Amino acid sequence: MRWNGEAISVGQVGERVLIALGGNAMTGPDGGASPGDQHRAVEQAVRHVVALVEDGHQVTLTHGNGPQVGNLILKNQLAAHVVPPVPLDWCGAQTQATIGTLILNAFDGRAAVVVTRTLVDPADPAFQDPVKPIGRYFSEAEARRFEDLGQTWRRFERGWRRVVASPEPLEILDAPAVAALVASGFTVVAAGGGGVPVTRDAEGRLAGVEAVIDKDLAAAVLARAVRATVLVIATDVPRAVVGFGTPGARPLGHVTAAELRVLHAAGHFAGGSMGPKVEAALRFVEQGGDRSVITSLEDMGAALTGETGTVVRQ
Numbered sequence: 001m002r003w004n005g006e007a008i009s010v011g012q013v014g015e016r017v018l019i020a021l022g023g024n025a026m027t028g029p030d031g032g033a034s035p036g037d038q039h040r041a042v043e044q045a046v047r048h049v050v051a052l053v054e055d056g057h058q059v060t061l062t063h064g065n066g067p068q069v070g071n072l073i074l075k076n077q078l079a080a081h082v083v084p085p086v087p088l089d090w091c092g093a094q095t096q097a098t099i100g101t102l103i104l105n106a107f108d109g110r111a112a113v114v115v116t117r118t119l120v121d122p123a124d125p126a127f128q129d130p131v132k133p134i135g136r137y138f139s140e141a142e143a144r145r146f147e148d149l150g151q152t153w154r155r156f157e158r159g160w161r162r163v164v165a166s167p168e169p170l171e172i173l174d175a176p177a178v179a180a181l182v183a184s185g186f187t188v189v190a191a192g193g194g195g196v197p198v199t200r201d202a203e204g205r206l207a208g209v210e211a212v213i214d215k216d217l218a219a220a221v222l223a224r225a226v227r228a229t230v231l232v233i234a235t236d237v238p239r240a241v242v243g244f245g246t247p248g249a250r251p252l253g254h255v256t257a258a259e260l261r262v263l264h265a266a267g268h269f270a271g272g273s274m275g276p277k278v279e280a281a282l283r284f285v286e287q288g289g290d291r292s293v294i295t296s297l298e299d300m301g302a303a304l305t306g307e308t309g310t311v312v313r314q
Contacts, residue, residue, distance in 0.1 A: 014056045014057065015229045016057070016058045016060075016182070016226070016228045016230075017057045017058065017059050017228060017229070017230050017232055017304070018223040018226065018228040018230075019052075019059060019061050019232045019234055020062050020216050020219035020232070020233045020280070021062070021063040021234050021297075022064055022234055022236060023064035023066050025042070025063065025064075025234065025297060026042065026045075026063060026068070026099060027041055028040065028041060033067035033068060033070075033071060038099075039102060042099070043106045045106075045297055046103060046106035047106075048234075048298065048301075049061065049300075050109070051301055052300060052304070053109070058187075059187045060178060060187070060188045060189075060190060060223075060226055061103065061187065061190070062189070062191045062192060062215060062222060063099055063192045063193070063215065064192075064215050065092065065095040065096070065099060065192050065193030065215075066134075066193075069091045069134065069193065069212075070136070072086075072094060072095065073085075073135040073136075073162070074135060074136055076091075077136075077138070077142075077146065080146070080149065084149075087208060087210060088164060088211065088212070089198070089208030089209060089210070092192075092193050092195070092197070093196045095192065096116065096192040096193060096196070099189075099192055100113030100115075101113065103189050107187060109187065111187040111188070112181050112186045112187075112189070113189045113190070114174050114177050114178050114189070114190040116172060116173070116174045116178070116190045116191040116192070116222075118172055118173070118191065118194060118195030118197055118198065118221075119169075119171040119172075119173055119199070120167040120168065120169065120198070120199060120213065121167065122199040124165070124167035124168060126165040126166050126168075127165045127167065127211070129165075130163045130165045131166070132163060132165065132166040133161045134162055134163070134164055134212060135161065135162050137158045137159035137160065138153075138159060138160050138161070139159065142160070143161075151210075164210055164211055165209075165210070166213065166214060167197065167211055167213065168217070169194060169214070169217055169221050170221075171221065172190075172191055172195060173206075174190065175225035175226060178222070178225075179226045182226055191215070191219065191222045192215070193213070193215055194213030194214055194215040194218040195213055196208060197209050197212070197213050214276045216276045216277050216279070217276060217279065217280050217283070219231060219233070219280060220284040220289075223284055223289060228289070229290045229291075230289070230293060230304065231284040231289060231291075231292045232292075232293045232295070232300055232304070233281060233295075234295065234297045234300060235274075235277060235296065238251070238295055238299050239253065239295065239308070239310045240252045240294045240310040242263055243268060244274070251310070252310040253309075254306070254311045254313070255311070255312055256314065257282055257285045257286050260278065260282055261286075264279065264282065277294055281312045285314055286314075290313070291311055291313045292311075293309045293312070295308060295310065
């Protein structure tokens with residue numbers, strides 16, 4: 001087929017695809033994360049995934065878990081005077097299993113969930129300066145109470161909020177299990193929320209840490225580990241946009257990694273939204289992946305064949 005007058009190659013049936021579902025795929029249109037909201041959102045998202053599987057693609061899924069972890073943290077905070085709060089890595093593991101079960105029920109096919117650990121470096125600079133806000137806003141008095149439990153809190157315009165480290169994902173430790181299931185014909189849900197963050201000490205022992213891993217960056221690591229040919233970052237827009245919110249805004253179609261890296265370095269993609277998605281797409285391609293795609297859930301099939309979406313290649 002042709003794109004903007006240029007001949008391009010298209011996706012082949014039977015590709016190994018890793019899809020990173022954005023938070024919008026796990027919550028209601030207004031961001032609601034009630035059980036009903038999550039059931040409906042997941043069922044809608046999975047319909048698009050099933051279509052790709054029926055087209056013959058081998059699919060691995062990962063997903064966000066911010067609202068779900070936020071709910072668990074709030075329960076911890078409200079009950080802190082009765083029950084000691086559980087660590088953040090436990091919250092991540094719980095939400096991986098919960099969301100994974102919702103996906104399995106909606107998929108109703110040959111599928112599996114792997115509760116997945118992601119290795120991070122205990123010397124990562126992020127641990128020295130936690131900046132990732134999680135959970136709700138509280139008063140200063142309440143924040144000080146949680147600080148006494150060993151948490152880090154910072155003041156924002158709307159109040160006090162807990163902050164944690166967001167270290168770089170180094171390795172998806174359970175990727176071999178994911179790859180084995182994929183090779184056996186399973187659609188696998190793995191590395192939800194970026195994976196459960198763990199560190200390894202000098203004796204090789206693993207331990208969970210209080211951190212949040214960017215799920216798109218972790219998806220790029222997992223995609224390489226399971227030898228995916230394409231990384232699809234599913235969000236709520238059909239393409240990444242250069243100059244978003246300005247009169248000169250333009251959607252990106254097919255772009256080389258080198259071109260996109262220049263645009264990213266120039267600050268065209270916001271750090272809290274499209275920035276990590278662009279960075280993940282770049283890393284996957286720069287480190288040997290065939291291509292990355294940033295697009296909406298509804299457009300995933302067309303994006304795989306090159307008809308829409310932001311498609312990144314070397």
